[in-house]
Each structure stands twice: as structure tokens, then as C-alpha cells.
Amino acid sequence: MSERELRRNLSILTIGTVRELTLLTDRQIRYYEQQNLITPGRGKGGQRRFSLNDVDQLLAIRDFLDSGDSIKDIQEIFAKQHRKAQEKQDSESALRRSLQKEFAQIGRFGAR
Amino acid sequence: MSERELRRNLSILTIGTVRELTLLTDRQIRYYEQQNLITPGRGKGGQRRFSLNDVDQLLAIRDFLDSGDSIKDIQEIFAKQHRKAQEKQDSESALRRSLQKEFAQIGRFGAR
DNA sequence: AATATGTGTCAGGAAACCTAACATGATATT
DNA sequence: AATATCATGTTAGGTTTCCTGACACATATT
Numbered sequence: 001m002s003e004r005e006l007r008r009n010l011s012i013l014t015i016g017t018v019r020e021l022t023l024l025t026d027r028q029i030r031y032y033e034q035q036n037l038i039t040p041g042r043g044k045g046g047q048r049r050f051s052l053n054d055v056d057q058l059l060a061i062r063d064f065l066d067s068g069d070s071i072k073d074i075q076e077i078f079a080k081q082h083r084k085a086q087e088k089q090d091s092e093s094a095l096r097r098s099l100q101k102e103f104a105q106i107g108r109f110g111a112r
Numbered sequence: 113m114s115e116r117e118l119r120r121n122l123s124i125l126t127i128g129t130v131r132e133l134t135l136l137t138d139r140q141i142r143y144y145e146q147q148n149l150i151t152p153g154r155g156k157g158g159q160r161r162f163s164l165n166d167v168d169q170l171l172a173i174r175d176f177l178d179s180g181d182s183i184k185d186i187q188e189i190f191a192k193q194h195r196k197a198q199e200k201q202d203s204e205s206a207l208r209r210s211l212q213k214e215f216a217q218i219g220r221f222g223a224r
Numbered sequence: 225a226a227t228a229t230g231t232g233t234c235a236g237g238a239a240a241c242c243t244a245a246c247a248t249g250a251t252a253t254t
Numbered sequence: 255a256a257t258a259t260c261a262t263g264t265t266a267g268g269t270t271t272c273c274t275g276a277c278a279c280a281t282a283t284t
Contacts (some may be wrong), residue, residue: 012129014240016155016271021124026272027231043128045239047272070229126271128240138241139262157270159241183261 011041011049018050022058029058035071037061037078123153123161130162134170141170147183149173149190 001009015026022029032038033048038057041049057078064074113121127138134141144150145160150169153161169190176186 012125012133014126014129014272017124017126017161025231027233030273031230043239045272047239049129065230126240127242137262139264142242143261155270157241159270177261 008052011051011054013050013052013055015048015050018055018058021055022062024058024062032058032061032071035075037071037074120164123163123166125162125164125167127160127162130167130170133167134174136170136174144170144173144183147187149183149186 013021015029018024018029019026029038030048033040038050038054038061040051040054043049061074064077065071069077125133127141130136130141131138141150142160145152150162150166150173152163152166155161173186176189177183181189
């Protein structure tokens, strides 16, 4: 994962600011967590800590609900997205591996 | 100001996460605010809200103090930085203005 | 009509944050 | 050496935010 993605995944926001950033109520935010649409971290005392990605996710949820999708629909949408991201990552690491082999060959015969 | 700079200036962090991100105590953070080294916003109930820029600033303060600078030194350093940033912005907007004039001339005589 | 869904609301309690004040070790000034 | 300043620790009392769990309710689905 890139530096940038790591930063976007840092759990740094409390539910209060997330509420302000998303215009959702905390009831809604907690409910969506309960439905496994987001999985915020927890601070020492047990308080939720959200990442910027969580905020994006919540905004997406809001849009999906507004346009008539149900929570279950959104769960499937997210599951599909996750599978695609996984496939992409898999194919990229496969590519990396095959490139490594290729370079290893070059190294063996052609180097210096 | 760019979109990116705006985002970096959003007041979204509570003192708790800032404490974790900077490894400072809240006593220190509040003291530096009192010394006008940072000026976090305030939430509805009066609680401090920090931006990512504030965090950067606090990390810088920590480094300066570690290397022997006093708070007053840091105040002057920041004041100098601020002056420079201001000058830069001034000269840039002056440049923009003069370019605009130039294009206006071209427009007057050379266009279509 | 009965059930499921998504959200509102309330209660009681815990955690986080606030300000103000006093304490203290280290360094600077007199 | 005595005193003052600086940066931070600590404590106290009060306010705000967040927590979970429960019940209520309007709307959609069966």
C-alpha cells in the first residue's frame, strides 16, 4: 500500500467530526458500522476512530441510500468492489513476480 | 489557496489524536497555543479542533525545542516564515496581474 | 395484518476535554 | 547565592462528547 493510502487509512477522526463532515447522525453512522459497511477503529477508552476512507465510504453510503439502494444492496456493492480490488492487487503482484523472474534471467546471462 | 491547502487547514482533529500523532502532552499543546504558536479552531462545545497543518506545526515546534530553541525563538522563526510566504504570495499575484495586462494587450491588437 | 428496515430518542454511565491554579526542575539574571 | 523565568507536571471541579442498550415509529415488504 502506498504512503498516501496508509495516511488515508489512519484512524484519526472522532464521531463528532465525522458527523459534521458527512451530515449523518451518529445513530446512522453506528448503524452502518453494525451492518458492517464500515469498521472504524477504537481509541483507548473505546471511542470510535474513523479514517478519511471511512468518511468517503460514509458519503458513498449516503448517496446509495438516497438513490434507493438498501443496506443489503450496499453490502453487496462493497463486497464486489473489494473483490475487484483484490483481483487487481493479485494480478499486479503476479506481474511483479514474473517481471522479477525475467530480470533474474537477464541478470544470469546478460549482466556486466 | 489550493484545494489541497484548504483540506490541510480543515479543523478536524481533537486534542487526543493530536497528542497521539505528535507525542506531545496536552499540557504542551495548550501551552504552545497560549504562546500563539498554533491557533486551533473550536467545536460547538468549546473543544479544540486541530488541522493537519497544526500537527505539522507542532512537530516542527517539538524539533525546534529539542534542538535548543526557546519558544520566543520559534515565535520569531514562524513570524519570518509567515512574512516570506506573504511576500511570495504578493509577488505571485503581482505577476498574475502583469500577465493579465499583457494578454489583454495581445487580445486588443492581435486577436482574430 | 405481520414483519423488516432505517432512523429517532432517551437513559445512565464512562471517557475526553476544559480552565485555573499551584508545584517544580532547569536555566538565566541580578 | 538569591531570584526570576521558562517549560512542563499535576490536581481539582465542571462541561461536553461518546458509549451501549432499549424502546418507538414510519415506511416498505411479504
